[in-house]
């Protein structure tokens with residue numbers, strides 16, 4: 429590997445696209461895959477993360493996540509997974525004017541693992557998902573994440589046969605959001621290395 433390859437490797441950012449609902453007939457995997465399949469940001473490696481694969485119970489750790497003293501194997505595994513990413517996209521259904529409890533539970537399980545990382549917010553619902561996005565803002569702020577300015581609020585009706593069919597301009601909005609994550613992610617990774625974020 430020559431020095432330019434080193435530079436390329438160091439610029440690559442791993443982005444976890446979290447499918448944030450767990451119902452049997454959920455739409456979040458379709459939307460998460462639509463996000464993760466976008467190739468417009470060359471420095472981003474996008475991977476979907478399915479909460480169903482992580483076997484998290486309702487939070488039952490004896491110690492708050494801020495102390496980082498995890499006892500349960502599922503929390504330790506989730507910590508390792510989240511720590512391995514430089515950035516996230518949260519794909520959040522709108523449930524009763526907020527976002528799913530399963531996603532909150534997954535966020536609440538950890539603390540430092542989220543810190544200083546960019547996050548893109550993608551809401552969806554029968555009425556557009558904007559309230560899911562807005563409900564996530566104070567939560568990710570508490571976790572010291574940095575929200576990409578462009579957010580998406582999508583119609584759940586546009587999931588068809590397991591795939592998301594974007595409306596006009598939504599692919600452009602997704603690319604804008606991912607571009608912002610690339611810029612924020614590069615800066616924040618350096619800041620984290622210097623313990624500034």
Ligand SMILES: Cc1cc2nc3c(=O)[nH]c(=O)nc-3n(C[C@H](O)[C@H](O)[C@H](O)COP(=O)(O)O)c2cc1C
Nearest residue numbers: 449451454455456521522523524525553554555584
């Ligand atoms: C418990 C529950 C509450 C919901 N509340 C809202 C709501 O407040 N606003 C809205 O636009 N859609 C609402 N919906 C519709 C969902 O956003 C829509 O069904 C979406 O597909 C749910 O995501 P999921 O399929 O990934 O579970 C609700 C659905 C459920 C199951």
